[in-house]
Amino acid sequence: MKRYSIPRLITKLLLPLILLFALYVQFHGDYGPGGGFQAGVIFGAGFILYALIYGLDYAQQILPAWLLRIGISLGVLIYAGVGVAGLLLGGNYLDYGVLDAHHPAHGQHLGILLVELGVGITVSSVMVTIFYAFAGRGR
Amino acid sequence: MIDHLPALQVVIPLIAAPLSALFRPGRAVWGLAMAASGLSLLIAILLLRQVLEQGVISYPMGNWPAPWGIEYRVDAANAFMLLIVSMIGTVVIAFARTVVEQRIRLPEHKQPWFYTAYLLCLTGLLGMIVTGDAFNVFVFLEISSLSSYVLISLGRDRRALTAAYQYLIMGTIGATFILIGIGLLYVMTGTLNMMDLAARIPAVSGTRTIRAAFAFLTVGVSLKLALFPLHLWLPNAYAYAPSPVTAFLAATATKVAIYVLLRFFFTIFGAEFSFNVMELDRILLPLALIGIFSASVVAIFQTNVKRMLAYSSVAQIGYMILGVSLVSVTGLTSTLSHLFNHALMKGTLFMALGCISFRIGAASLDRMAGVGRVMPWTMGAFVIGGLSLIGAPLTAGFVSKWYLILGALERGWWPVAALVLLTSLLAVIYLWRVVEVAYFKPAPERPVREAPLALLIPTWTLALANLYFGMETSLNAGVARRAAETLLGVAP
Numbered sequence: 001m002k003r004y005s006i007p008r009l010i011t012k013l014l015l016p017l018i019l020l021f022a023l024y025v026q027f028h029g030d031y032g033p034g035g036g037f038q039a040g041v042i043f044g045a046g047f048i049l050y051a052l053i054y055g056l057d058y059a060q061q062i063l064p065a066w067l068l069r070i071g072i073s074l075g076v077l078i079y080a081g082v083g084v085a086g087l088l089l090g091g092n093y094l095d096y097g098v099l100d101a102h103h104p105a106h107g108q109h110l111g112i113l114l115v116e117l118g119v120g121i122t123v124s125s126v127m128v129t130i131f132y133a134f135a136g137r138g139r
Numbered sequence: 140m141i142d143h144l145p146a147l148q149v150v151i152p153l154i155a156a157p158l159s160a161l162f163r164p165g166r167a168v169w170g171l172a173m174a175a176s177g178l179s180l181l182i183a184i185l186l187l188r189q190v191l192e193q194g195v196i197s198y199p200m201g202n203w204p205a206p207w208g209i210e211y212r213v214d215a216a217n218a219f220m221l222l223i224v225s226m227i228g229t230v231v232i233a234f235a236r237t238v239v240e241q242r243i244r245l246p247e248h249k250q251p252w253f254y255t256a257y258l259l260c261l262t263g264l265l266g267m268i269v270t271g272d273a274f275n276v277f278v279f280l281e282i283s284s285l286s287s288y289v290l291i292s293l294g295r296d297r298r299a300l301t302a303a304y305q306y307l308i309m310g311t312i313g314a315t316f317i318l319i320g321i322g323l324l325y326v327m328t329g330t331l332n333m334m335d336l337a338a339r340i341p342a343v344s345g346t347r348t349i350r351a352a353f354a355f356l357t358v359g360v361s362l363k364l365a366l367f368p369l370h371l372w373l374p375n376a377y378a379y380a381p382s383p384v385t386a387f388l389a390a391t392a393t394k395v396a397i398y399v400l401l402r403f404f405f406t407i408f409g410a411e412f413s414f415n416v417m418e419l420d421r422i423l424l425p426l427a428l429i430g431i432f433s434a435s436v437v438a439i440f441q442t443n444v445k446r447m448l449a450y451s452s453v454a455q456i457g458y459m460i461l462g463v464s465l466v467s468v469t470g471l472t473s474t475l476s477h478l479f480n481h482a483l484m485k486g487t488l489f490m491a492l493g494c495i496s497f498r499i500g501a502a503s504l505d506r507m508a509g510v511g512r513v514m515p516w517t518m519g520a521f522v523i524g525g526l527s528l529i530g531a532p533l534t535a536g537f538v539s540k541w542y543l544i545l546g547a548l549e550r551g552w553w554p555v556a557a558l559v560l561l562t563s564l565l566a567v568i569y570l571w572r573v574v575e576v577a578y579f580k581p582a583p584e585r586p587v588r589e590a591p592l593a594l595l596i597p598t599w600t601l602a603l604a605n606l607y608f609g610m611e612t613s614l615n616a617g618v619a620r621r622a623a624e625t626l627l628g629v630a631p
Binding site: 069070072073074075076077080083084086087091093094095096097 | 146150153154156160161
């Protein structure tokens with residue numbers, strides 16, 4: 001436990017920033033570069049860093065495999081579900097404009113935010129799942 | 140809801156895929172996959188009827204009008220393809236449950252992932268067909284390809300892993316070529332909508348960029364559809380994949396690639412550019428003929444029956460490409476008709492083989508001795524599928540062979556017509572080897588029982604469809620002809 005204290009300390013310092021930056025890329029994607037995919041990768045990479053430094057067991061205590069399995073599906077369902085919501089509200093599939101009856105522009109905003117959130121959840125879950133699959137080999 | 144059918148065609152399996160990942164192993168997840176496939180089939184039937192009555196359906200995704208947004212565009216050609224894919228998908232998933240429970244290389248708690256991969260594959264294939272946007276075709280191609288690599292790798296034989304890897308490499312090269320081709324088209328025209336591309340390409344068709352795009356697309360799609368000599372991934376992938384997966388991919392994946400090829404040649408580039416300027420038929424015709432001949436000969440020498448049928452698939456793809464290279468309504472009718480008929484016959488054959496390997500463990504010739512006596516229903520379906528593959532009258536296979544020979548004679552290419560007949564005899568030889576072993580060798584010593592009903596019913600459904608569509612040809616000849624006319628642009 002005493003070994004590698006510098007990487008451990010730096011990881012501890014950096015991790016909140018990485019995850020925060022992932023959230024920034026996620027939710028600022030409407031206005032600047034970024035979006036769900038990039039955010040998901042950053043979030044997943046931050047988590048993989050934690051698992052590399054502190055070990056698979058600790059990582060899986062925080063993000064167990066069953067949760068990731070739900071995350072993978074949930075993201076796609078959010079994406080597809082926003083499209084279906086458009087259908088149910090009388091628009092075409094993935095027509096975000098109908099999500100807000102009074103301001104189509106607000107509806108567009110809400111729609112893309114949700115869709116990107118779905119992408120982010122799935123991408124980060126898949127990243128971590130792939131890492132678990134490789135790191136857990138031979139256990 | 141009727142207006143939204145083009146979107147729902149893709150969305151229903153797309154939503155069912157992640158849902159099925161959340162299920163526990165058991166019948167419920169299979170029921171979900173079955174329901175999603177059945178709904179897709181229903182939508183495909185409704186779409187086909189709508190197209191035949193009212194003409195082309197256009198659906199703007201997210202209400203962004205084409206050419207800016209993604210347009211889903213259904214005409215006679217892709218409505219016909221949607222029907223093929225969703226029909227085979229439904230029958231195969233009915234067949235898959237028993238096999239998935241007992242015979243794929245997945246621990247029980249991961250079995251729902253099989254259905255997820257299958258539904259994603261179905262989503263990708265249906266999406267490639269229904270979309271009217273060139274880049275969207277690539278996206279759906281990747282969805283279907285990635286999931287099919289997973290499905291192939293689930294075979295019990297460990298060689299399934301290398302087969303899937305080989306397919307992954309070849310498929311990725313193909314997909315990259317397609318992407319480069321689409322990228323070049325986009326550079327020259329600034330659009331990705333197929334109709335818009337078709338309108339803008341003639342102005343720039345003299346440039347080298349467009350020709351390069353054409354070449355990249357041709358080679359890329361040919362890799363995916365396993366045109367000789369780009370077919371090397373196919374025999375192993377089909378031979379080692381689990382039987383429902385083989386039946387599904389053999390009956391749909393290469394067919395959809397052929398549809399994409401037709402879309403690019405005829406709708407986007409136009410028959411004039413593809414066949415008069417680029418003279419593509421001069422390349423396709425010899426490749427198709429060599430493919431038919433060499434793959435049929437190789438099939439004769441296979442001892443693994445699944446591999447034999449895989450080579451036979453390469454030969455059958457040759458017949459389809461031969462129909463394309465005739466560049467006539469009759470030739471194209473034979474191609475489209477054969478897409479449908481080949482899906483029926485190969486579906487039947489691979490599912491019958493699936494029944495056999497379910498009971499005796501492997502589908503090799505030496506172990507199949509005498510199975511015709513202990514598994515009469517299974518082998519009966521196999522024989523019907525085989526007759527259809529040969530092109531015997533009163534089976535579906537006869538219809539497409541008929542149009543193919545007619546098309547060749549129309550062009551005055553009687554040696555081609557003769558070669559088609561001759562290679563049908565090669566099919567008789569390799570199928571006869573199976574029939575001989577199964578019926579005329581002594582029955583196996585170990586007790587072998589007939590396959591369970593859960594496998595026999597889907598197999599026989601397709602076997603009977605072979606007979607039905609051999610006599611009632613309004614769909615696989617009538618609609619195919621209309622689809623061919625649509626593609627060639629001579630439809631009313």
